[in-house]
Structure formats: structure tokens, C-alpha cells
Amino acid sequence: MSEGLAAGSGGHSQPASSNAALPLLSVEGVTLQYRTTDHLVTATYRVSFDVLRSDRFVILGPSGCGKSTLLKAVGGFIQPVEGRISLNGHPISKPGPDRVMVFQEFDQLLPWKSVKENIVFALTSSGRLGRKEAIDKALHYIHKVNLSGFSESLPHTLSGGMKQRVAIARGMAMEPDILLMDEPFAALDALTRGKMQEELLQLWEDTRFTVLFVTHSIPEAVRIGNRILLLSAHPGQVKAELDCKGIDTVRPSGEPIVQYIEELLFQKRGGIAHA
């Protein structure tokens, strides 16, 4: 955990490719099930993928493909019924500050704490830093997400986009091995959403953190990801895993990637299973 942290935060000082051969996160044949009041639902079935250091790994799929459940399993909130998930070679058994979640809901900030205190609370509760250092780090990351004037504000006085920025700042301040983002921009308006995507990429350019990003929007996936995992629905199974270099990526066949993914998802093309 500690060596992973060091490598995660120092990622920009060393070339990302030096230890890229070892997967940071590996998900092997994971089947996830959850119980509702009267059903046992299989959310994903034997899903496998590897996330390398400094990846912007996107899980893309329609509603009901179990992508959020998968992310919660990586977070340690749910245990797989089959298969294993490991981070730096250690199996994941419970939630921990080495994998920080950024949720879709705006209420992930604790309303009784100011912006700064929300971040300080995360850093001190996890035993990562003392209060003084935590405050310095919090202010640093608040500045990074362009909220310098709002460090003493309470969450309910902020707009949705600002709340999500605070949540991202909190996640990044923890300098986790991997940042888990569960559709963090889904509840934002289109203009704010585009801006936030831009800012996230900018932040990634600065620190090269590893992020596992869940979305159901194809344009968002291709803008953000350098690697995209496509899941089918009911239950989620891996349909494809593609490389991506932004929205203008063209497949070897000459097709734009957005169109290619659409065809894969809507089954105009035969299902290509990827191991």
C-alpha cells in the first residue's frame, strides 16, 4: 500500500512505462451478485481486465451492465462470489483509503463540514496525515480544482459542478493507488460536464494518477479514456477492450471509434469476446 502510494504520487517524476508491465489492478473472472428484497441478481459474469499504472481506464456499458457494482467491488464494498480482484498483487477484502471512490451523487460531501474540512477529514480519518499537513494538502488540491475562494464554504452553498470538483479534490488529495469514479459527471448539465472532463484530463496531465472511470456515455468514454472496456447488459460480460486516443481516434478499419463502439454495443457487429 505504501509503495503503491509512493509510486502513485511520484508518477510524474518517472516515466509511466517503466513499471507499466505489472498490472496495478487485476480483475480475474469476477462474478458479482447482489440481493434485492425478492431477487438474487447477477450483476456481472466472469469479467476480467487489467489496469496499468497511470491508465485512464473506462468501463463503458448500458444501464444494467453492472458497471457501478463492479466499481464498488473494486472499492471493497461488495465481495465477488467468483473470481478475484487484486491491487498490487494483494487481494481486496474491504474498503480502504488506497482506493478512493468519487460518487455520482452530490451528497458524497458531508454537509456538516466545509470544503476544506471535507478533505481534511478524509486525510486524517485514514491516518494518512496529521491535521496541519492535511490542511496544507487540502488547500493545495482545492487550488488545483480552481476552488481557492471556497475552502470555507459549506457544500450546500455550492453548485453541482463545484461539489463534484471538491469530491475529485478529496479523492486526489488522498493520493490513492487508484481513483474510482462512478459516473461523477452524470448529474451535471452538458456545459459543465464538458468543462469537468477537460479539467480532469488537465489534472491527469499534471499528476498522472491512475483512474478507473465508469460511464454510460460513449462520447465521455472516448474523451476521457486511454483504454475502454465495453460491457454487455444483464449480466455484464466483457464485450471488448479497446485502446483510445481521444474523440478523433480512428480504428484500423478507418472507422471513427465512436461509431465503432456504437456498432459493438448495439450488436450490428458480431460480438467480439476478448480474453
Added chain:
Amino acid sequence: MHEETTKRPEIINTVTDTGFGVVEKPLTASERVVNNGVFRKCIVLLFLALVWEAYAQWQNNPLLFPTFSDTMSAFISGVWSGKLLMATWSSLTVLVKGYAVGMLFAAIFTAFASATRVGSDILETLTSMFNPLPSIALLPLAMIWFGLGEGSIIFVLIHAVLWSVALNTHSGFKSVSPTWRMVGRNYGLSRVGYVAKILIPGAFPSILTGMKIGWAFAWRTLIAAELVFGASSGSGGLGWFIFQNKNMLDIPNVFAGLLTVIIFGLLVENLIFKVVEKRTIHKWGMHS
């Protein structure tokens, strides 16, 4: 299709930064005064006092319905002579003791109920059994168990406070947002830290409601209990003060006793609970 008819000229304006009057203007003094809740409530109180005075004057029967001014002079002389103050003090000490012990029991019950499923089953069953049971109905039994004294009053006060506070706290804990729970676990909070930093603040609106209801129940129960068996441990409380003065047909003093209870209700609501509310759930934007 009709491109020549739908063609419109484009409009490009330059926005000026003068001439639109006010963007942000402070309110006038009178507007601020009217916006002040305390001021508006004082007007309501003044109005009620006037209605009281007018009705009592018109009735002209000091034995049944003394005027506001008679009540006030009885109140002031009661305070001056110390009789009313003594009665209030002896009521308040018992009240605070019962309230505090009731809250403590409620905390223990709720902690047990949120930690285990069987605990929550027990708490839910007990609250549905005992919450509707008026505490005063337990007083005869309490007097047999604990004798004529503070003990039996505190027993019924605990009963009055415990169930409403436990019920509200428990349901507050249960409704704490799952996202906050996951946030707490994500940053590795321990069990105690989880309760103190996530559950209690997250459930604070319900907890505060429970405390208010508990406070009101405790007051009612206390006054009723004092009316039933009067003096406890030497000096009587407010209920006894009311009862005694009624026996002596000193009705303005009866009203003064009732007025004291009302004043304490107003003070506790507006000075304690309102301030706590303002500093917590209003500040956090958690009031619905």
C-alpha cells in the same frame, strides 16, 4: 423548403455595464426588522396578551379568569417573594435529571439497536409498546416501587423521554444516506469514529426532533406528577405551586404558575433548540 422566408438577420449586441439600476442592494431597516423572526413572534405574543386582557376585562370575573395584568403582578410578586422561583428551581432540577438519564438510556438503546439486528428488533418492539403509554399512568406504580419522592418522578420522566428520543434517533440512523456511509468506510473510519463522524451528524435532524419531543413530554409529565402528589423532597415544584394556589382560590397565582411553564417552554425552544438548530442543520443545509 421555404428557405427565403425563414432567413432572418443575425443579431449581435454589445452588452453594456451601466444603466440597469440595481444588481444587489441592501434591504432597508424596516424590511430587516420585519424579516426578523423574533420580532414577528414578539408581535404575536403581544397580540395574545392584548386579547387576554380585553377578554378578562369584559368577563370581569377575577375568580375564574384573571386579567393579564393581575397575572403579571402575581407573577412578579411570586418571583419577588422567591416562592415561584423556588418552585421553578425544584421542578427544573428534577426535570434536568430525568431528561439527562432518559437521554443516556436512549443513547445506549440506540447504539445497541444500530449495532445488531436483534437490538433493533428489541428497540422497535419496545418503542411500539411503551411510546403510546402515558408516563403519568406509571406514576401510581412508581410510587409503590420508589416511594413518595424524587425517585418515582425521575422514573416517569425517563419513561417520557426515552422512547421518543430512541425512536427518532434510531430512525435517523437508519435513514443516513448510503453515500455518506460508503464515504466513511472508504476513508477507513473505525466503529466509534463512524458513529461520531458520520451517523450522529447525518441523523442530527431526527435526533434534534426527538430531543424536542422528549423535552416537551418531560415537562408535561413533571407538572402532572407534581399535581398528583405534590411536594417532593421538602420543597414543592411548579405543579405543587399551581395545586396549592388553586386550593386557596388564589387564581392569579395559578395563572402565574402556568405562565411560568409557558415561559420556560418558549425560552427553551427559542434560546436553546433554535440556536442549536441554526448552528447545525440550518448551517449545513440539511433542513427540509
